[in-house]
Amino acid sequence: MINGIILYTIAIIYLGISFIKNKHKTKAALLSSWKMFRNVLPDLLAIMLFVGLALSLLTPSLISSIIGEDSGLLGIIYSTIIGSIAIVPSFIVFPLGHTLVQNGAALPQVAVLMSTLMAVGVASLSMEQKTFGHSFAYARNISAIIMSLLFAFIIWVVMT
Amino acid sequence: MKKLKRYRFFLILLLGLLLIAFMNQAIAIKTVQLTGKSILDMLILLPPIFILVGLLDQWVKKESLIRYMGEKSGIFGVLFTLLLATVAAGPLYIAFPIAVLLLKKGASVRYIVFFLGAWSTVKLPVLVYEFTSFGPKFTLIHICFGLVFYYLTGILFEKIYSQQKLLKHGMTKEL
Numbered sequence: 281m282i283n284g285i286i287l288y289t290i291a292i293i294y295l296g297i298s299f300i301k302n303k304h305k306t307k308a309a310l311l312s313s314w315k316m317f318r319n320v321l322p323d324l325l326a327i328m329l330f331v332g333l334a335l336s337l338l339t340p341s342l343i344s345s346i347i348g349e350d351s352g353l354l355g356i357i358y359s360t361i362i363g364s365i366a367i368v369p370s371f372i373v374f375p376l377g378h379t380l381v382q383n384g385a386a387l388p389q390v391a392v393l394m395s396t397l398m399a400v401g402v403a404s405l406s407m408e409q410k411t412f413g414h415s416f417a418y419a420r421n422i423s424a425i426i427m428s429l430l431f432a433f434i435i436w437v438v439m440t
Numbered sequence: 441m442k443k444l445k446r447y448r449f450f451l452i453l454l455l456g457l458l459l460i461a462f463m464n465q466a467i468a469i470k471t472v473q474l475t476g477k478s479i480l481d482m483l484i485l486l487p488p489i490f491i492l493v494g495l496l497d498q499w500v501k502k503e504s505l506i507r508y509m510g511e512k513s514g515i516f517g518v519l520f521t522l523l524l525a526t527v528a529a530g531p532l533y534i535a536f537p538i539a540v541l542l543l544k545k546g547a548s549v550r551y552i553v554f555f556l557g558a559w560s561t562v563k564l565p566v567l568v569y570e571f572t573s574f575g576p577k578f579t580l581i582h583i584c585f586g587l588v589f590y591y592l593t594g595i596l597f598e599k600i601y602s603q604q605k606l607l608k609h610g611m612t613k614e615l
Contacts, residue, residue, distance in 0.1 A: 309494040323449070333471050367532045378573040393476060401533070
């Protein structure tokens with residue numbers, strides 16, 4: 281919430297300065313903001329509904345039971361798959377991860393789940409492809425999966 | 441008709457939700473609540489971010505952005521990108537249109553990949569939360585390893601993808 285207030289304050293200050301300096305440019309800037317918003321809106325709505333569905337079907341206790349302390353490599357694979365479905369913002373991911381650990385999920389599995397949730401998204405892949413092209417979108421998602429797995433491995437070595 | 445086509449995934453999902461509502465009302469209600477909340481979050485967060493990006497588009501000259509995020513920007517480019525990626529809130533797909541704009545203004549592919557990576561790894565507003573729930577060791581490993589990994593990925597991707605190649609795709613033309 282504080283974050284939102286700061287963002288609004290910064291945006292309003294810059295908008296004010298811009299308006300005083302050049303009305304025409306400010307109008308053009310707002311128009312391009314609006315166009316950008318309009319462009320992403322259909323994909324955004326679909327992704328958010330998808331995340332809502334996924335989060336209500338996969339409850340924390342269900343996930344915890346899949347990726348518990350002795351779930352091992354299979355647990356890592358499940359976490360990677362679940363985490364790669366959709367992209368979820370970090371302010372939802374960390375509280376979710378915290379709940380999972382408290383429910384008995386293992387730390388490396390939760391690490392890979394959180395990391396893929398934030399960086400890998402099959403649900404937003406079509407939007408990413410439209411933006412950067414197929415090849416880049418696939419490559420970026422794959423690199424994020426590799427990062428998440430290595431991160432979980434380090435956590436497993438260092439912290440368990 | 442064309443407008444409706446852009447909403448087809450949303451409509452398909454809505455249909456799915458309707459089906460679930462017939463089978464299990466509790467799950468459907470929970471979905472509506474969760475989705476409603478995240479749409480509300482987004483509607484609050486998005487306007488200032490997009491306004492700032494729009495202003496950036498109008499006021500920042502290509503030459504100056506090349507100095508900040510271009511191929512020869514060095515350590516300053518890393519810090520500038522990091523700052524840009526970690527202060528903004530929201531899920532990664534918000535970063536896509538921003539990344540395209542930066543690319544259009546002359547940012548190098550390396551920093552764009554690093555920007556997306558940093559966006560999905562470190563978020564200053566949530567950092568405190570990660571620190572308190574998972575401890576300093578976990579947080580440090582996550583951030584340090586993530587940033588180094590994505591910087592190296594950026595160097596690799598820079599060799600494969602050129603700015604022009606990435607800019608050829610749909611969304612940029614409409615901007």
